[in-house]
Amino acid sequence: MGLKHRHNYESLSSALKSSERWYTTSQIAGKINLAVVYPNLYSLGMSNLGFLTVHRLASSVPGIGVERFFPALEPEKPLKPPYYSFETNRPLADFDLLLFSFSYEGDFDKIPGIFSALGIPVLSQKRNRHHPVMIAGGAAVASNSAALSRIFDVLVPGEAETTLVPILQSFLDNGLDIEKIANLPGVWVPACSEEFVRPKNFCNVDLEPAWSHIVSAKNAFGGAHIIEVMRGCPRICSFCLARVIYQPVRAVSRKKIEAWLNEHPDCRDLGLVAPSLFDHPEVEDIFSMLIERKIRIRNSSVKWEKLNDNILSALRQSEVRSLTLAPETGSEKLRAAMGKPLAPDRFFRKISEIADYGFEHIKLYFVAGLPEENDDDVKETAAFIERAANAAGNSSLSAAFSVFVPKNGTPWQNEKSLSLHEIKRKIRYIKELLQDIQGQVKVTFESPVEVCRQSYLSKVGPELADEYAREAEECKENRLFARNQFSTLEF
Ligand code: SF4
Numbered sequence: 162m163g164l165k166h167r168h169n170y171e172s173l174s175s176a177l178k179s180s181e182r183w184y185t186t187s188q189i190a191g192k193i194n195l196a197v198v199y200p201n202l203y204s205l206g207m208s209n210l211g212f213l214t215v216h217r218l219a220s221s222v223p224g225i226g227v228e229r230f231f232p233a234l235e236p237e238k239p240l241k242p243p244y245y246s247f248e249t250n251r252p253l254a255d256f257d258l259l260l261f262s263f264s265y266e267g268d269f270d271k272i273p274g275i276f277s278a279l280g281i282p283v284l285s286q287k288r289n290r291h292h293p294v295m296i297a298g299g300a301a302v303a304s305n306s307a308a309l310s311r312i313f314d315v316l317v318p319g320e321a322e323t324t325l326v327p328i329l330q331s332f333l334d335n336g337l338d339i340e341k342i343a344n345l346p347g348v349w350v351p352a353c354s355e356e357f358v359r360p361k362n363f364c365n366v367d368l369e370p371a372w373s374h375i376v377s378a379k380n381a382f383g384g385a386h387i388i389e390v391m392r393g394c395p396r397i398c399s400f401c402l403a404r405v406i407y408q409p410v411r412a413v414s415r416k417k418i419e420a421w422l423n424e425h426p427d428c429r430d431l432g433l434v435a436p437s438l439f440d441h442p443e444v445e446d447i448f449s450m451l452i453e454r455k456i457r458i459r460n461s462s463v464k465w466e467k468l469n470d471n472i473l474s475a476l477r478q479s480e481v482r483s484l485t486l487a488p489e490t491g492s493e494k495l496r497a498a499m500g501k502p503l504a505p506d507r508f509f510r511k512i513s514e515i516a517d518y519g520f521e522h523i524k525l526y527f528v529a530g531l532p533e534e535n536d537d538d539v540k541e542t543a544a545f546i547e548r549a550a551n552a553a554g555n556s557s558l559s560a561a562f563s564v565f566v567p568k569n570g571t572p573w574q575n576e577k578s579l580s581l582h583e584i585k586r587k588i589r590y591i592k593e594l595l596q597d598i599q600g601q602v603k604v605t606f607e608s609p610v611e612v613c614r615q616s617y618l619s620k621v622g623p624e625l626a627d628e629y630a631r632e633a634e635e636c637k638e639n640r641l642f643a644r645n646q647f648s649t650l651e652f
Contacts, residue, residue, distance in 0.1 A: 166241055167250075173234050174247055177203060180378035184425065185217060189249055191226035193332055195219060195258035196246050200271035203231040203247075208381035210371040210389050210434055211299050211321065212262040217374045218325045219260070224333050228256075232275055242278030254279040257337060259293045261313070263301035266618040267611065269625070272312060273632035283630040285314050285352070294337050296328075303406040304569055305619055310351040311626035314339050318357055319347020322364035322371075363409060366392050370413040371434075372421065382459045385430035388421060389413065390447065394437040397500040398489070400528065403436035405570040415443045415450060422454065432459040439464035439472075448475040462487050462526065465511045473518045483522035484515055491545025492538035495531050499573075505545070512552040522557045525549060529587050529606075530565040532576040536590065543594035550601045559603040562591065564612040568619055578616035584609040 197216045199206030206212045206229075219227045228246040230253055233239045244253040253259070263269065276283045281292050288295075297309050298317030306318045317324050324347040335341045343353035346360035371389040378384040393410035394403055422428055431451060435441060438460055444467065451458055452475045460476075462485040476484070488503055490496055496503055515523055527542060550558045564584055567576045579587065588606050595604055618625075 167245075170234075170240065170245065171250055174250070177234060177377070177379060178248075180384075181207075182376045182427075183374065184376070185220060185374040187216070187220035187227050188223075189226055189228065192224040193257045193329070193337070194226035194228075194255075195260055195329075196228045196230045196253060196256045198230045198232075198259055198261045198275070200232060200261060200263065200268045200275060202236060203234045204236075204377070204379045204381060206231050206262075207373075207375065207377035207379060208387065208432075209262070209264055210373070210387060211264060213373055213375065213387075214371045215260055215262055215298065215321050215325060218321055219329060222326055222329045222333070225329050230259075232271060239274075244275070244278050254281060254293065256293050258332070259295055261295070261297040261299075263297055263299040266301045266305060266308075267615055268301065269308060269618050270614070273629045274636055276629075277633035277636035283312055283633045284626055285311060288314075290337075294332075294339060298324075300402070300406055304402055305621070306349060306357050307622045308618065308625045310349075311623045312629065314350070314352070315342065316349040316351065316357065317347060318349060319360045320364050322369060323360070323362055324348055363411070366411045367413050367417050370417065370421065373432075380432075382432035383430065385432045385457070385459045386425060386428045387432040387434055387459075388418065389434045390418065390438060391435035391441045394435075395440050396437060399499045399572040400531070400565060400568070401436075402568040402571060405568070407436060412441050412443070415446045418447060419450060422456070428456060430457040430459060434461075437464065439467040445469075445471055448472055451475070452478055461485065465508060468511060468515065473515065477518055477520070482520060483524060484520050485524040485526065486512075487526040488545065489526065489528050490531060490534070490538065491527075491542030492534070493541070495534060495538055498533065499531065505548075509548055509552040512549055513554060516552070516554040516556040520556055522559070523549075523553050525558070525560045527560060527562045528565050529562050529591065530579040530584065532565070532573055539587070539590055540594060543591065546595060546602060546604075547598055550598055557603075558601070559605065560595075562588070562604070562606045564607055564609070566612065566615045566619055579612075581609055581613050584612055 197212065197219065199209065199212045216227060216229060219225055228248040230244065230246055245251060246253055273283065282288050294315065295313045296315040296317065297313040298321060302309065302316055303318040306316045309316055324345060327345050328342050328348060331342045339350050340353055342348055343350040346362055349357040366389060373387040376384065376386050391412045393407040395410050396404065398404065438444060441447065448458060449471065458475060458479040458481065465486045488508065489499065489501055512523060546560050564579060567574050567578055588609065595602065
């Protein structure tokens with residue numbers, strides 16, 4: 162990094178740091194120093210409770226120095242190497258441990274660029290004791306740890322709450338000896354055992370919910386505090402990874418959330434995080450309590466069948482202007498196959514009710530390319546969107562399509578994913594069917610190339626290491642991340 166680049170990096174990171182509020186302390190230097198790496202945008206990392214929890218837990222261990230690193234501080238502007246830590250601008254390769262937090266398999270593709278910028282070999286067998294110990298955890302590691310098994314020294318497919326502190330304590334007591342942590346539950350050291358054994362102990366989220374101990378004004382919740390209110394989902398959608406990796410289902414009680422709020426009296430906006438928030442057994446009570454305390458609610462998608470007057474009015478009082486619902490498909494046959502039934506008449510009545518409540522925008526999520534989907538199913542989805550647009554009255558409506566990707570561990574893990582050609586054909590067909598209402602409904606699609614890449618990354622095995630090693634070799638400083646742009650945040 163030239164002087165000018167370094168100056169730009171330092172001023173941008175300083176501006177971001179000054180937009181943060183901290184609720185715990187962290188030591189910058191210790192007996193062991195680690196950096197927690199979020200391999201994507203700063204704003205995404207600071208909205209991610211997995212990444213924040215790893216940082217918070219590591220910071221709680223006396224003797225551990227903790228910093229952060231993000232390879233992009235602004236959308237579409239990856240940093241140029243050499244890389245420095247976010248807090249103190251210290252060279253990243255000098256840390257004892259680098260802890261990567263992977264939420265999405267797509268972020269695996271950042272590995273060649275980051276490793277090559279740090280001068281760290283991608284293949285773990287080519288590294289030596291002068292290199293940092295490379296550790297990876299997060300939902301994507303829980304989903305496909307085999308893909309990273311020849312890249313990282315330690316994989317943590319289990320929950321950070323039950324694994325991280327014992328790992329760090331062992332390093333403090335025994336030095337950076339990864340063999341000594343190989344038998345910890347939830348941890349996989351590929352050099353010591355061929356496969357990962359899923360642990361049986363899970364964290365009690367009601368005792369220790371995940372929360373944003375650092376609140377950044379740039380997070381995806383508009384600078385709100387964030388708290389996890391439920392881990393896991395009681396529903397059984399056949400394509401969904403969340404129901405698999407976050408089991409068993411555990412809820413944070415209203416009482417606990419209230420106690421947490423008492424400890425954070427400055428909280429005026431709160432992002433509630435759960436794979437399926439509206440299946441929380443006390444969701445209505447939690448909403449009422451937040452409204453009574455004059456705290457604005459921030460949430461992601463809603464379960465249409467749970468939207469009653471109390472909840473709709475709590476959301477309006479929180480100045481929520483847009484609601485996101487996920488019918489997934491307009492085809493009754495496919496909804497039955499995925500285990501997500503829906504009564505169409507009730508659904509469209511609910512859309513009208515939402516519009517009557519004054520929500521300005523309604524967004525619907527669909528998945529294209531589901532197993533056994535044919536053109537008739539796609540036609541049903543197009544007709545469904547048209548009906549929804551009519552029911553939405555004065556509210557604007559949009560439809561966002563993702564494409565089915567089979568995920569490990571789900572009932573549909575062995576189903577076929579669409580080829581690039583098939584995805585493009587499907588998108589063209591949906592657009593054609595919806596052309597009569599194109600002025601009325603905004604329709605968006607995932608990038609077909611990215612979908613194909615996701616399908617590959619969710620299934621690929623240890624051979625991924627060879628591909629990334631080759632790619633890292635090819636990485637020249639000015640071409641880093643050429644293939645992987647950093648996504649823009651969508652609120
Ligand atoms: S898609 Fe949503 S409702 Fe279905 S299992 Fe996953 S998180 Fe639950």
